[in-house]
Amino acid sequence: MIRFEQVSKRYDGGHEALSSLSFHIEKGELVFLTGRSGAGKSTLLKLITAIEKPSSGSVRVNGALLKNYNRKDIAFYRRSLGIIHQDHQLMMNHSVFDNVAQPLYIAGEKPADVKRRVHAALDKVGLLSKVSFRPIQLSGGEQQRVGIARAVVKRPVLILADEPTGNLDPELSKDIMELFEQFNQLGTTVLIASHDLGLIARLNYRVMSLSNGQLVETPFASRGGQS
Amino acid sequence: MSNTKKTSNRKRQQVKPQTDIGGWARHHLKCASDAFLTLVRQPISSALTWLVIAIALMLPALFYIMLQAAASQTSHWQEGGQITLYLADATSESAGTTLANELALRPEVLKTEFISKEQAWQSFRPVISENTELQLESNPLPASVVVIPTLQDQADLEALILTLQDLPEINDIQIDLAWIARLNSLLDIARSTVHLLGIILSVAVLLIVGNTIRLSVESRKSEIEITKLLGATDAFVRRPFLYLGAWYGLFGGIAACVLLTLISVNFQSVLEPFLAGYGLSAPAIWLNAGELGTLLFASILVSLAGARIALWRHLRDTDPK
Ligand SMILES: Nc1ncnc2c1ncn2[C@@H]1O[C@H](COP(=O)(O)OP(=O)(O)OP(=O)(O)O)[C@@H](O)[C@H]1O
Numbered sequence: 220m221i222r223f224e225q226v227s228k229r230y231d232g233g234h235e236a237l238s239s240l241s242f243h244i245e246k247g248e249l250v251f252l253t254g255r256s257g258a259g260k261s262t263l264l265k266l267i268t269a270i271e272k273p274s275s276g277s278v279r280v281n282g283a284l285l286k287n288y289n290r291k292d293i294a295f296y297r298r299s300l301g302i303i304h305q306d307h308q309l310m311m312n313h314s315v316f317d318n319v320a321q322p323l324y325i326a327g328e329k330p331a332d333v334k335r336r337v338h339a340a341l342d343k344v345g346l347l348s349k350v351s352f353r354p355i356q357l358s359g360g361e362q363q364r365v366g367i368a369r370a371v372v373k374r375p376v377l378i379l380a381d382e383p384t385g386n387l388d389p390e391l392s393k394d395i396m397e398l399f400e401q402f403n404q405l406g407t408t409v410l411i412a413s414h415d416l417g418l419i420a421r422l423n424y425r426v427m428s429l430s431n432g433q434l435v436e437t438p439f440a441s442r443g444g445q446s
Numbered sequence: 447m448s449n450t451k452k453t454s455n456r457k458r459q460q461v462k463p464q465t466d467i468g469g470w471a472r473h474h475l476k477c478a479s480d481a482f483l484t485l486v487r488q489p490i491s492s493a494l495t496w497l498v499i500a501i502a503l504m505l506p507a508l509f510y511i512m513l514q515a516a517a518s519q520t521s522h523w524q525e526g527g528q529i530t531l532y533l534a535d536a537t538s539e540s541a542g543t544t545l546a547n548e549l550a551l552r553p554e555v556l557k558t559e560f561i562s563k564e565q566a567w568q569s570f571r572p573v574i575s576e577n578t579e580l581q582l583e584s585n586p587l588p589a590s591v592v593v594i595p596t597l598q599d600q601a602d603l604e605a606l607i608l609t610l611q612d613l614p615e616i617n618d619i620q621i622d623l624a625w626i627a628r629l630n631s632l633l634d635i636a637r638s639t640v641h642l643l644g645i646i647l648s649v650a651v652l653l654i655v656g657n658t659i660r661l662s663v664e665s666r667k668s669e670i671e672i673t674k675l676l677g678a679t680d681a682f683v684r685r686p687f688l689y690l691g692a693w694y695g696l697f698g699g700i701a702a703c704v705l706l707t708l709i710s711v712n713f714q715s716v717l718e719p720f721l722a723g724y725g726l727s728a729p730a731i732w733l734n735a736g737e738l739g740t741l742l743f744a745s746i747l748v749s750l751a752g753a754r755i756a757l758w759r760h761l762r763d764t765d766p767k
């Protein structure tokens with residue numbers, strides 16, 4: 220599903236965020252990506268979503284080399300992803316409904332289907348009562364859950380979540396993790412960046428640890444190991 | 447991997463969902479209505495833009511109207527531009543009348559009039575008897591044919607005169623055409639001015655709409671970035687702004703049409719009694735439905751072009767980072 224080969228990423232500032240990274244995530248896997256702040260977790264996810272381009276090496280998703288994609292290909296490719304951003308990336312001038320509905324509008328869904336699916340997605344994250352609120356009227360955790368609802372509203376083949384539980388209390392974190400597990404059981408590949416080591420430790424999934432832009436062995440690695 | 451290219455091409459096909467006409471049409475409808483609501487919900491700031499568009503359109507249109515009115519009058523004024531053919535002394539009255547009738551049949555001639563020696567004398571005599579003591583034994587004035595040409599350009603008139611010169615009955619030709627030539631070249635200059643004004647002010651409309659769209663893109667930059675992250679194509683992102691441009695063009699065009707008609711009708715009602723005092727009827731000085739339609743269409747087209755150019759310049763800056 221996701222294959223990195225000798226991938227390096229150097230930002231314009233000159234800092235090498237990722238160096239010579241190689242790994243493979245199978246279709247249908249659920250994988251945690253962990254590491255200290257600044258280790259390069261978000262950078263790795265941005266390479267998969269084609270927000271950033273690798274300085275060298277190749278990133279393949281579903282067998283396709285992302286750097287061969289033109290602008291239109293990238294747009295269509297992103298429609299198959301469910302992306303949860305660390306900074307939420309919500310449209311502040313639009314209602315919660317419109318935010319969650321946006322991927323469906325882009326796909327050209329019928330209004331009746333849009334309404335049904337948006338309500339279903341908001342129900343899953345426990346925000347159905349705030350459907351007509353604006354993001355500015357929501358707490359940080361609620362905004363995060365709007366982002367999660369938007370990512371899963373279209374049944375993506377790949378979920379990429381950057382700190383999805385960063386602003387949530389333990390109870391809600393557990394609920395959201397269960398949501399990801401449900402999708403994973405239906406065949407969706409899930410990659411979650413998180414430094415919530417407690418959460419990661421509780422669940423028995425593969426863990427990739429980043430340190431200074433490289434994959435390292437961690438205490439958690441032995442508990443995962445699906446591949 | 448040796449078959450990299452093949453694999454990636456095949457996978458690329460898979461990525462694209464089949465085109466969905468219904469969804470595409472729905473998005474057009476949504477963008478059109480959203481853009482319309484944007485204009486209506488911000489009446490003051492949007493009116494500033496479409497009023498400027500209207501004024502920019504009115505300027506060349508008013509010029510055009512005046513030009514049309516002037517051109518419609520030149521067929522009357524043409525009567526001043528007459529050609530007088532003085533006939534040889536030997537020409538009989540009936541030969542003169544025949545000549546006048548023959549000339550009147552030519553396409554380049556509007557009408558002719560035969561003036562006999564006697565008629566010429568009759569109209570000349572009061573002038574002589576009042577002012578001089580001159581006594582003449584016989585009538586010295588020649589018979590003549592007055593030719594009034596149809597409205598045409600200088601070259602055609604000159605060709606007509608050359609053929610008339612060859613006629614044996616004609617002794618002398620007196621032409622009063624210089625001022626027609628001057629009028630025609632003035633009208634030509636005015637026409638070029640209308641075209642030039644039209645082009646300059648179209649560019650103005652282009653810039654006005656372009657700038658408005660640029661500001662709109664600027665204010666919705668983060669929204670556009672997010673939409674791109676969710677898989678929107680460039681066309682999808684452009685669509686609402688193109689509709690915004692088209693609405694500005696339509697509003698501006700309608701305002702221009704209404705204002706132009708109001709101005710022309712008012713001006714007509716002032717002009718009518720004024721010209722009536724000189725026994726003249728006022729020309730129609732408003733745009734007809736076809737001309738108004740063309741103005742509206744041009745307004746929408748130019749505004750759309752302005753929006754498209756602005757988007758082309760500014761949407762590249764909104765790729766997600
Ligand atoms: N746009 C950018 N321009 C320059 N440097 C960047 C940019 N984004 C990230 N970096 C650098 O790359 C490194 C990795 O950043 P990244 O955001 O991937 O870390 P992270 O693991 O997600 O951290 P956190 O857990 O705090 O979110 C950091 O040192 C950061 O300074």
Ligand SMILES: [Mg+2]
Pocket residue numbers: 260261262305381
């Ligand atoms: Mg991060």
